[in-house]
Every structure is written in C-alpha cells, then in structure tokens.
Amino acid sequence: MLFFGNSFLLLVGILFSSLVEGQPIPPGCVDITIPVTITAQNLALPTDLDVLDFLTILEPIIAEPALTTVSGTFNIAATYCEPVTTNTTLFNTLQLLVHGATYTKAYWFGEYYSQSNSWVDYASNQGYPTLSIDRLGNGDSDHPSGLGPILDVQDPIHVEIIHTIIGYARQNQLVIPNPRSFTKILLCGHSLGSVISNVLNTKYPSDADAMLLTGFAPILPTNEIGLAAQALLFPADISAPQYAQLSPAYLIFDNRADFDFLFYYPPETDINMQNRDWATRGTFSLGEAATAALPSQVASDYTNPVLVVTGSHDSFFCSLLSLDLQFLLGSPNCDTTATGPAASTASLYPNAKSFTYLIPNAGHCWQLHTNAYATFVQVHEWIRSQGF
C-alpha cells in the first residue's frame, strides 16, 4: 500500500517519443534540435542522493537550500508546427509548450493517440504556431549521464534553457520553416512544466507575453513530493527495458494503479488512451524531484496575463487526505471556490494584467481526458480575449 503524507503533490506525466517513431507527425510539423549552452544555479544536492533515502536526505536541504553553478552544452529536441490555418495576425505569435514530469512533448499532441486530445492540433487549426520541447533529460533531448540526473537535470537549469529558447525565438535563431522573429510568446506549461514556468516568471518576468499554467496550483509541500518520489517511483534502468542505458537516478512509475489514480478521473477517460500513456511513460530525474519540492515563488514583477487550467479532480493538488487514503476513496473533489487550489494561484501573480482560471471536469492530465477538446476551445477563447 502506498504511504504518503497529506495532500501530496505534483508533477506529472508522460510519454515516449521513441515509441511513436515511424508515426507521421501532424501536418505542418517538423522535428528540430536546438543546441543550447547554459549556465545555471542549481541546488547543491549530495551525490549519494537515492530514491530509497530521498526524503530523509532532502528535507534539511530544502529547509536551507544552497546553490552551485553548473554549465554545459546540450541538444534540446523539439517539434515546431506551422499552423494549418493561416492567420497573418498570428504569424509572429508562438505558443511554447513545456511538458510535465514523466512525460515528453508528445503530451501536447495527445500522445499521438487522438486529435481531439491534441492541444497542438487545435492551436494549429486556430492559426497558432507551436514549439513543443522535450526538457533536458526527457524524451529525445540529451540525457546527462552518471550524476547528471542529480546534479544537472534540475528545475533551475530548465528555467535557463527555456529562457534561452525564448531568446532564440524572439531573435530569429530557430531553424524552422519560414524563419522569423516571434514578437509574442505564449508560454504554456503542464504540471512540472508549470512549476518551472512559474520560476521563470519570477526571474525573467518579461519572457512570456501570456502565461498558461495547466495542472498547477501553488501548494507544493516538500514531503509530499519527496514521499511521492520515494513511494511511487523506481529506477527506470531496472524497471523498463527501454531505459536500461540510463543512470539509476532517472526514475519511472512502477505501478499502473497509482499512475491511473494520479493522472486520470475515471468517468472522463478512454482506456486505450490510458494504455498508451502507461506504455510510453517517461522518466523523472532525482534532481527534478528535489527541486520541485522547493516552495512556489511569488512572481511580483510579472505583469502580463495569467490563465490557470487545473482539473476539478486533480489528485496531486486537490487531495486533503493522505494519498494512500485518497487512493482508496477515489479521485478527490477540488475546492472550486475562490479559496481553492486553482484560484489561489492568483496569490503568486499580484501584478498580473489579468488572472483567470478554468476547472475542467477531469483529473491532473486533463488534456488526455475525453472532454479535453471543449477546454482547448475555452483556452483559445481566453487567448483571443487577451488580444493574441
């Protein structure tokens, strides 16, 4: 049986692009590689950090975080999609999509399972170019080896990589069809991708012209993340043959029932989608797990619009019970009032131009639920309402 603390938290999921090789990517899309040279202030983590002692080792570090400089040159895998519907007004507007933990950029394509689960397909039909990246250490991006998944693959380096890619997009330095300088960046995160984007908004408040935080809420209790990692994740190299070559500090979900509970709200799911999601699930590095446990920061200098889209049955953000108890009771019901998790994200954005939240009837990975399409419509109505 699972053992958790209270409401546990976050991060999420994924899939593997290596398993979908051979499938055509959608019309207008090209796979690209973006080389980045990065220096970041990562969390100073002990090299003997491992999944079994994770929480015990982590707690004092999170209580008094010390930083250390890391640097390197990495290849970041991405898919760029020129929209299938031309709207010249949107030619220089780019949606930059950042996946959650244990997922890849395939998340934004509905895991290539169904067009009605593909955020990218919807955006493309509405005239928006998209760039979906695999974060460092995930999907087809470089996987730092040895101690890399502890020391290098952390949230601070993800922030610097996203900041660098936004700079490339604004300065016509992406190798894409119809190269141009993008002038409007709509940054969209899911789960850990939202956690990382929130940190980016505090450090580089003018990078995003609008921020879309999906599968997100500000509460992220340290021990919940730690317990989640320790109780639910397992070294990927011994758990899954496709990851045999990875260092043991890349982790993977090992139990299907836990995975389904954390990511899905059963009444709105398609078992074939869930099977695909499980079969292609990705990894989560110990460095990502540790830095995801740092408290959310207030993005005081961020002054652009913010949209939060978090499911009304999100098991990470809405369980007030210990997760093991919640697991027995079934998906939690979120507090959807102004004091609930989605709405309380406003406290992190005191100077945003506007703040709006949507609460679809779904679990954490709402984009993979059967009712995702209706929310894609609402999200894009919001984007237009903000003048993009």
Ligand SMILES: *[C@@H]1O[C@H](CO)[C@@H](O)[C@H](O)[C@H]1NC(C)=O
């Ligand atoms: C093109 O995009 C702009 C900005 O969202 C919107 O106002 C306009 O209606 C769109 N045009 C068409 C033909 O859809």
